[in-house]
Amino acid sequence: MRTKLLLSAAIGAMLVFPTFSNAEVINGEQLAADQVFTYRLLDDIKSFDPQINTDIEGSGVIRDIFEGLMNEDQKGGLIPGAASGYTVSEDKLTYTFNLRDAKWSNGDPVTAHDFAYSWKRLVDPKTASEYAWYMELMGVKNASQVVKGEVTPDELGVRAVDDNTFEVTLEKAIPYFASMTVHGSTFPVLQSVVEKHGTDWTKPGNIVGNGAYVLSEYRSGEKVVRERNPMYWDNENTIIDKTVALVINDENQALTRYLAGEIDKTNIPSGQYPRLSKEYPKQAISNPYSCSYIYWFNMGEKGPESLKDVRVRKALSYAINREVVTDRILQGGQYQSYNFAHQKTAGFDLPEIDYAGWTQKERDAKAVALLAEAGYGADNPLELTLNYNTSETHKKVAIGVSQFWKQTLGVKLTLANNEWKIHTTKQQAGDFEVSRYAWCGDYNEASTYLDLLTSYSGHNVSGYSNADYDALMVESKTMANPNANYAKAEALLAADMPFAPIYQYTGNIMLQPTLRGWPVDNLMQTFYSRDLYIVEK
Amino acid sequence: MLNLILKRLAMAVPTILVLIVFSFLLMHSAPGGPFTAERALSPEILANLEAKYGLDQPLYKQILIYINNVVFHFDFGPSFIYKDRSVNEIIAQGFPITLTYGSIAFVLAVITGVSLGVMAAIYHNSWLDYLAVGISIGAQVLPNFVMAPILVLVFTLMLGWLPGGGWEYGDPKYIIMPVLALSTSFMASIARITRSSMLEVMNANHIRTARSKGLPVRHIILRHALKPAMLPVISYLGPTFVTMVTGSVVVDLFFSTGGMGLFFVNAALNRDYSVMMGITILVGVLTIFFNLVVDILYAWIDPKIRL
Numbered sequence: 001m002r003t004k005l006l007l008s009a010a011i012g013a014m015l016v017f018p019t020f021s022n023a024e025v026i027n028g029e030q031l032a033a034d035q036v037f038t039y040r041l042l043d044d045i046k047s048f049d050p051q052i053n054t055d056i057e058g059s060g061v062i063r064d065i066f067e068g069l070m071n072e073d074q075k076g077g078l079i080p081g082a083a084s085g086y087t088v089s090e091d092k093l094t095y096t097f098n099l100r101d102a103k104w105s106n107g108d109p110v111t112a113h114d115f116a117y118s119w120k121r122l123v124d125p126k127t128a129s130e131y132a133w134y135m136e137l138m139g140v141k142n143a144s145q146v147v148k149g150e151v152t153p154d155e156l157g158v159r160a161v162d163d164n165t166f167e168v169t170l171e172k173a174i175p176y177f178a179s180m181t182v183h184g185s186t187f188p189v190l191q192s193v194v195e196k197h198g199t200d201w202t203k204p205g206n207i208v209g210n211g212a213y214v215l216s217e218y219r220s221g222e223k224v225v226r227e228r229n230p231m232y233w234d235n236e237n238t239i240i241d242k243t244v245a246l247v248i249n250d251e252n253q254a255l256t257r258y259l260a261g262e263i264d265k266t267n268i269p270s271g272q273y274p275r276l277s278k279e280y281p282k283q284a285i286s287n288p289y290s291c292s293y294i295y296w297f298n299m300g301e302k303g304p305e306s307l308k309d310v311r312v313r314k315a316l317s318y319a320i321n322r323e324v325v326t327d328r329i330l331q332g333g334q335y336q337s338y339n340f341a342h343q344k345t346a347g348f349d350l351p352e353i354d355y356a357g358w359t360q361k362e363r364d365a366k367a368v369a370l371l372a373e374a375g376y377g378a379d380n381p382l383e384l385t386l387n388y389n390t391s392e393t394h395k396k397v398a399i400g401v402s403q404f405w406k407q408t409l410g411v412k413l414t415l416a417n418n419e420w421k422i423h424t425t426k427q428q429a430g431d432f433e434v435s436r437y438a439w440c441g442d443y444n445e446a447s448t449y450l451d452l453l454t455s456y457s458g459h460n461v462s463g464y465s466n467a468d469y470d471a472l473m474v475e476s477k478t479m480a481n482p483n484a485n486y487a488k489a490e491a492l493l494a495a496d497m498p499f500a501p502i503y504q505y506t507g508n509i510m511l512q513p514t515l516r517g518w519p520v521d522n523l524m525q526t527f528y529s530r531d532l533y534i535v536e537k
Numbered sequence: 538m539l540n541l542i543l544k545r546l547a548m549a550v551p552t553i554l555v556l557i558v559f560s561f562l563l564m565h566s567a568p569g570g571p572f573t574a575e576r577a578l579s580p581e582i583l584a585n586l587e588a589k590y591g592l593d594q595p596l597y598k599q600i601l602i603y604i605n606n607v608v609f610h611f612d613f614g615p616s617f618i619y620k621d622r623s624v625n626e627i628i629a630q631g632f633p634i635t636l637t638y639g640s641i642a643f644v645l646a647v648i649t650g651v652s653l654g655v656m657a658a659i660y661h662n663s664w665l666d667y668l669a670v671g672i673s674i675g676a677q678v679l680p681n682f683v684m685a686p687i688l689v690l691v692f693t694l695m696l697g698w699l700p701g702g703g704w705e706y707g708d709p710k711y712i713i714m715p716v717l718a719l720s721t722s723f724m725a726s727i728a729r730i731t732r733s734s735m736l737e738v739m740n741a742n743h744i745r746t747a748r749s750k751g752l753p754v755r756h757i758i759l760r761h762a763l764k765p766a767m768l769p770v771i772s773y774l775g776p777t778f779v780t781m782v783t784g785s786v787v788v789d790l791f792f793s794t795g796g797m798g799l800f801f802v803n804a805a806l807n808r809d810y811s812v813m814m815g816i817t818i819l820v821g822v823l824t825i826f827f828n829l830v831v832d833i834l835y836a837w838i839d840p841k842i843r844l
Contacts, residue, residue: 044803047620054574128589130572132582148581202621220619220630221795222704248702249790249799253686257701260694421569421808428577437575458577 030536031239032514037532038244039265040254044221045245048202050187051122054130056440057245059184064226064243064529065209066187069097069115069166070178072526074519076346076444078179082110082188082210083166092173092478097166097181102233104190106208112160112167114188114210119168120146120153121194122185131185134442138180141169173478176445182526183442212238212530221247226529239533255510264515264534268508270393273332282513286333288344289507290441290523292449293337294499295386295401295434300463302430306382310496311374316434317500318367319408320401321360325503329396332508337501339490340439341449344504344523348446351487353494364408371409378410385414388436389423397502398436427461435461437499444523446486447476453493464498513537538836542829549825554604556821557814561600564810571617571808590617603814613815618807624815631797632819635784637707638794642720643781647774650724654731655766658739659758669728676725685718685791702793715788723777730770738766764838771838775831779823783816 025031047053050062071081083097102110123132123146135143141157157169170177180186193208194201201207204215212234213226224245228238246262248254251269258266268276268284277284297307297316306312322336338356341348355363376382386402388394398415405411413434418426427435439459441448451457454473455465472489476482493499507525511518517532519525572578572586587593591602606612613624650673657669679687692714693701705711738744739762747757784798797816804812 044619046618049621052620125585126589128582128585130574130578130582130586132585133576133579144581147579147585149585199615199621199623219704219795220622220627221789221799222793246703247793247795249793250686253689253702253791256686256689256694260697260701262693262701419806421567421573421806424573424575425569428573439575458579461577 026239026516026533026535029516032534032536035239035241035534036244037240037242037265037515037529037534038246038263040258040263040267041224041245041247042249042251042267044247045218045224048207048215048218050184050189051118051127051129051131053184060527061215061224061226061245062184062187063211063526064213065207065211065215065229066184066189067102067209067211068183068187069099069181071528072182072444072519072522072524074517074522074531076519076522076524076526078182081182082115083181086178092175093170095168095170095177096161097168099164099166100233101164102210103231104208104210105214105229105231106190106193107231108190108192108208109163110188110210111163112165113163114190115166116158116160117191118188119158119186120156121189123147123156124153125149129185134180134183134185137442138177138186139170139172139174141171143171175477175480175482176443176447179445180443212528213243216242223247232530234530238530240529243529258510258512261512264512265518266510268332268510271331273508276510280510283510284508285511285520286506286508287520287525288335288342288523289505289525290342290345290444290448291438291505292340292342292440293397293436293438293502293505294340295502296427296432296437296462296499297434297497298430298432298462299498300430300461303463304384304433306374306376306384307433309374311370312376312382313497313500315367315371315374315409316405316411317497318355318363318370319404320500320502321404322502323360324404325397325400329400330393330503333506335504335506337504338494339501340453340493340499341446341486341490342441342504342523345441345446345449346444346523347481347483348486349483351490353490355494367408376409381410381412383412383414384433385416386434386436387416387418387423387426387432389420390417394436401502430461430463437461438505440505441524447473447482450476450486450489453489453498460498462498464496466492466496468492469496538833542833545825545829545832549822552825553818553821557604557607557818558600560814560817561603561810562596564805564808564813565596567808569808571810573808590615607818613818614811616809616812618804618809618812624811627800627812628797628815628819631784631795631800634704634707634794635789635796635798636782638712638715638719638788638796639778639782639784641712642716642723643774643778645716646720646724646727646781649720650727651731651767651770653724653728654770655735655758655763657728657732658735658766659754661736661739669732673725673728676721677729680722681718681785681787682791684721685714685787688714688718689791702791704794704796711792711794715792715794718791719781719785719788723781726773726777727770730773731766734769735762735766738762741765768835768839771831771834775827776824779820779827783820783823 041057045058045061047058050066053062067082069081069083071079073079082099082102084100086095086097088095099112104110121127122129123135123143132147142151142155145151146153146156159167161167190208197206204218207215212229212232214229216227217225227242251267254266255269257263297313299307326334326336335343338353343350386398388398402413405413426432451473452459453464454470469489469492472485476485514534514537516535519527615623653669657666660666689701692699699710699714703711744762747761784796786798786802789796789799801816
């Protein structure tokens with residue numbers, strides 16, 4: 001027997017986004033005649049190819065020109081996309097997606113074969129995708145073997161049962177599997193187009209997508225334009241006609257251009273949120289954003305002796321005054337952090353962490369005691385080096401932390417600033433003592449964070465290895481509600497302190513008052529241009 | 538003269554080769570690579586990528602393959618970061634943009650700079666001199682990364698006259714601010730060099746002779762003073778022209794022109810080896826070429842110089 005998961009989301013989608021038929025009034029507001037949404041990109045888009053793209057801004061564009069099996073609504077909930085729904089087998093290892101009747105922008109039908117082709121393409125060694133690991137993370141059968149070249153891509157656990165039925169076989173049950181299909185690397189591409197044009201297939205004019213928009217103009221370093229795709233299945237409910245992304249590297253320049261009315265959405269430069277929220281209370285927005293900022297302690301082989309002592313690590317973490325970091329240094333509504341997973345992650349109950357409940361005075365006292373116990377003091381001060389990559393914000397936080405550690409614990413901290421590539425290379429080689437890091441969730445579920453600290457994770461650079469922790473995370477994969485395990489895992493992290501959590505992110509953005517539908521409550525800041533609209537001033 | 542040009546061009550070939558090999562080695566010795574990211578890639582994925590981009594070959598082989606592709610096929614390879622595009626495409630798109638605003642800024646800087654300098658020298662120690670010196674010092678202390686945001690603040694936000702950035706295929710509205718931001722500090726340098734060189738020439742014997750003959754001042758300046766006074770200016774202009782037309786990071790960054798300057802810097806930061814190499818070679822070739830042009834101009838202006 002198969003459990004039918006009829007998504008109430010179809011109804012949910014209607015609630016979130018009222019259907020309308022060529023009306024000019026939505027929720028009592030007059031639509032603007034000119035439905036063009038313009039926003040700022042920090043950097044040029046590196047690729048429009050769903051299987052090649054690796055960055056967040058690229059994903060934003062790709063979500064407009066392609067559509068995956070499932071989408072997110074404005075709160076981050078799962079709603080149908082190219083699939084109208086899916087069923088799961090009883091052992092939770094087989095997912096069957098029913099595709100809706102939809103067309104590519106060239107008029108070809110979107111079929112299950114397109115998905116099968118694209119998923120195989122992601123892991124095919126010939127594609128050499130940097131995101132091939134994502135399919136391994138999804139647990140699709142044989143994904144790792146294909147990446148390693150041990151079996152051919154055809155052995156991947158995906159199958160087009162017929163034109164409208166796409167079946168995925170997993171190696172292990174992953175409760176949040178369906179929500180992972182929201183990620184761009186799983187989006188379909190049209191085989192005939194890719195093969196006809198080679199790497200040029202993503203050029204405007206060549207590119208064919210199944211999303212609400214088509215890429216109509218791309219001028220590298222300047223702008224990316226996409227325009228309404230009349231072939232899109234939900235075209236009649238799409239309001240924005242054209243989305244323009246302007247590449248503006250400098251955030252202050254972007255703000256000036258926002259204030260001049262040239263763009264509808266931009267990021268608030270660091271430190272300016274307090275001023276802007278006073279001057280433009282309706283436009284300056286601070287919302288949770290799924291990233292967590294930490295300082296790794298190197299407790300591995302290459303790390304210093306001192307950091308192998310849990311008392312030292314705890315003392316260092318306790319002595320960081322997070323309130324000063326969030327309220328005085330960052331000033332953008334960021335969350336003080338005593339755990340790893342972002343506290344606003346869907347379905348995640350922030351566990352009680354012992355030292356989160358203490359006052360800073362208590363934390364400092366405890367830190368002093370622990371460090372003394374470990375044998376460090378005025379006559380034998382702890383000496384450490386903190387690595388961070390070039391950025392004003394990282395620098396300010398590093399200076400703050402060096403002050404806390406110096407004043408409370410007498411730590412002699414050397415600050416080492418490196419450009420990004422050098423910083424990362426050193427970190428991944430374990431060539432550091434204390435090192436700045438931030439992890440951003442790949443999907444809206446706590447395991448995207450907590451899996452990182454398992455001993456078998458490739459991203460765990462601290463050298464932390466705890467069999468109990470690993471067991472908790474393995475077990476969580478098959479639990480109906482893994483929260484209990486997540487709480488225990490977070491408690492272990494607080495007890496072992498392989499890193500000092502510092503703060504959890506907020507997105508600080510400016511939105512023009514005429515723009516509606518921005519997913520303010522979506523932790524991943526996943527937006528689709530087709531959900532937006534612009535009203536008359 | 539022809540002999541010299543041929544000799545110089547023959548010399549250029551080994552120079553460029555040395556440049557290629559040296560930049561190649563230097564770049565590969567920098568820590569990290571194009572695929573270093575916050576998520577360390579698994580060895581298998583990294584191996585697939587390196588195989589695709591030929592990074593799995595020994596370094597000497599990579600250099601040979603690269604030189605072969607560049608010299609015989611004029612193919613600078615695919616970008617390692619902008620994976621949908623080749624280096625040829627990136628340069629073909631970015632270079633015309635920087636060439637446009639760079640050349641206009643150059644012409645503007647030369648005309649205003651030389652005029653200011655000459656004026657200051659002729660009316661030495663008068664209010665005109667002070668004004669010209671004042672303007673050029675003002676322009677010098679306002680570097681382009683300060684100029685650019687100020688321009689946008691004034692012309693886009695306050696006055697609303699000009700768009701704050703973009704290129705739009707070279708629409709004049711979009712060119713004005715990049716040109717102003719880029720030209721001012723060069724204009725100031727040119728003015729200072731012209732002024733001091735002109736002052737020196739005005740005190741030279743042949744000018745005194747010309748004056749004592751009673752020639753009109755205009756005639757003295759245009760026929761006898763300006764030409765020799767231009768020599769130091771011209772030697773400054775050669776490399777300056779290359780710098781200006783190969784793009785300014787600041788201009789590209791602040792005005793989102795899509796020009797080549799920002800690509801150059803980003804390529805270095807991203808370890809985008811092929812883009813980095815492509816632009817380095819282009820800048821190298823242009824530098825060699827314009828140095829030759831400067832030398833020829835020298836000989837033409839000053840008959841004392843025998844090439």
